[in-house]
Amino acid sequence: MAVRVLVTLTALNEATHIASVINAIRRDGYQCILVDDGSSDGTHKISASLGAQVIRHAINLGQGHAVLTSFKAALEEDCDIIIEMDADGQHDSSQIPLFVERMQETGADIVVGSRILGSNYANAPFFRKTFLPHFTWIINRLTGYRMTDAMCGFRAFRKESLAKVEGVLDKMLEPQYGAAEMFLRFARAGLTVEEVPIDLKERASGGSHKGLVRYGVGVLRAIVRVLADKSYRHLR
Amino acid sequence: MKLTIITAFFSVFSASMIIYIFSRIKRETIGFRSALVWLSLWLGIGFFSIFPGLLDWATRVAQMELRIFFVLLVAVFILFAIVFNLSSRLDRMQRNLERVVQELAMTNYRQNRRG
Numbered sequence: 001m002a003v004r005v006l007v008t009l010t011a012l013n014e015a016t017h018i019a020s021v022i023n024a025i026r027r028d029g030y031q032c033i034l035v036d037d038g039s040s041d042g043t044h045k046i047s048a049s050l051g052a053q054v055i056r057h058a059i060n061l062g063q064g065h066a067v068l069t070s071f072k073a074a075l076e077e078d079c080d081i082i083i084e085m086d087a088d089g090q091h092d093s094s095q096i097p098l099f100v101e102r103m104q105e106t107g108a109d110i111v112v113g114s115r116i117l118g119s120n121y122a123n124a125p126f127f128r129k130t131f132l133p134h135f136t137w138i139i140n141r142l143t144g145y146r147m148t149d150a151m152c153g154f155r156a157f158r159k160e161s162l163a164k165v166e167g168v169l170d171k172m173l174e175p176q177y178g179a180a181e182m183f184l185r186f187a188r189a190g191l192t193v194e195e196v197p198i199d200l201k202e203r204a205s206g207g208s209h210k211g212l213v214r215y216g217v218g219v220l221r222a223i224v225r226v227l228a229d230k231s232y233r234h235l236r
Numbered sequence: 237m238k239l240t241i242i243t244a245f246f247s248v249f250s251a252s253m254i255i256y257i258f259s260r261i262k263r264e265t266i267g268f269r270s271a272l273v274w275l276s277l278w279l280g281i282g283f284f285s286i287f288p289g290l291l292d293w294a295t296r297v298a299q300m301e302l303r304i305f306f307v308l309l310v311a312v313f314i315l316f317a318i319v320f321n322l323s324s325r326l327d328r329m330q331r332n333l334e335r336v337v338q339e340l341a342m343t344n345y346r347q348n349r350r351g
Contacts, residue, residue, distance in 0.1 A: 035341070056341055059337055073345055076346075
């Protein structure tokens with residue numbers, strides 16, 4: 001039986017890129033859900049006209065919250081694997097089969113894309129090269145996972161595994177820095193993680209909405225808050 | 237009790253503030269906790285304005301040289317407590333707002349799917 005894949009996108013003011021991203025996903029034969037996180041540039045209208053199922057946040061909550069909303073919606077859909085991708089065109093939907101194959105080979109609950117293992121990592125920005133391995137090292141030490149890139153937004157989740165930890169998602173304290181918190185909680189819940197190398201495409205225009213220093217401090221704060229949280233300590 | 241312009245001013249001002257807070261309680265435009273905090277504050281200020289000798293006593297007990305240091309110290313503590321309380325409430329409200337926005341988005345999504 002063919003594996004049913006559902007792609008989830010989260011977007012904030014991505015009207016210039018979203019059409020090419022959704023068209024590529026649809027061309028590759030995948031269903032697509034887009035969470036519009038309070039865009040004011042018509043991102044939701046373009047997405048809906050291209051056949052994506054659109055969920056709109058009335059105001060901007062941040063990418064982490066949009067990801068959680070996309071998970072909730074995906075869990076109500078008919079699918080086996082949920083792929084999370086960025087909507088800015090940096091992730092290539094033609095690499096989705098790599099995630100699916102890896103998940104089927106290993107039986108992992110989550111497959112994470114690794115930019116570090118990708119062929120174009122040498123061209124990565126200075127800050128990513130400097131801080132990403134350190135943040136990943138901290139998360140690996142706390143979770144027991146062996147990832148090379150814990151912060152990549154290109155990930156695959158087995159739906160049944162995500163459904164098992166749905167309650168965990170509601171308890172997240174810092175969804176804005178979700179990567180760190182999610183892995184801590186998922187490791188505690190016993191979910192397994194594997195990686196695939198991915199190549200990032202150049203961002204056509206615009207920039208990340210995350211400030212690097214603020215993001216770094218936020219990730220560390222999220223780790224401390226989660227470790228101190230009662231719902232995390234009692235999670236098994 | 238020695239009445240000076242400054243003590244008279246603070247007494248009248250705190251009495252006006254207490255009346256104002258009661259009028260807001262009557263109109264239900266202030267919550268119970270906030271009303272309690274502000275009433276205590278203005279009652280305290282009014283009390284020390286009417287009996288300034290008590291302020292001298294409190295300053296001596298706190299082993300401070302000048303009354304103004306004691307007043308400033310108390311004011312700083314009260315302000316810190318108010319700011320802490322407000323920031324906790326804001327955090328709570330933000331979390332509630334996030335939940336409402338997410339729930340609303342999901343409700344609309346489910347309705348659109350059905351319709």
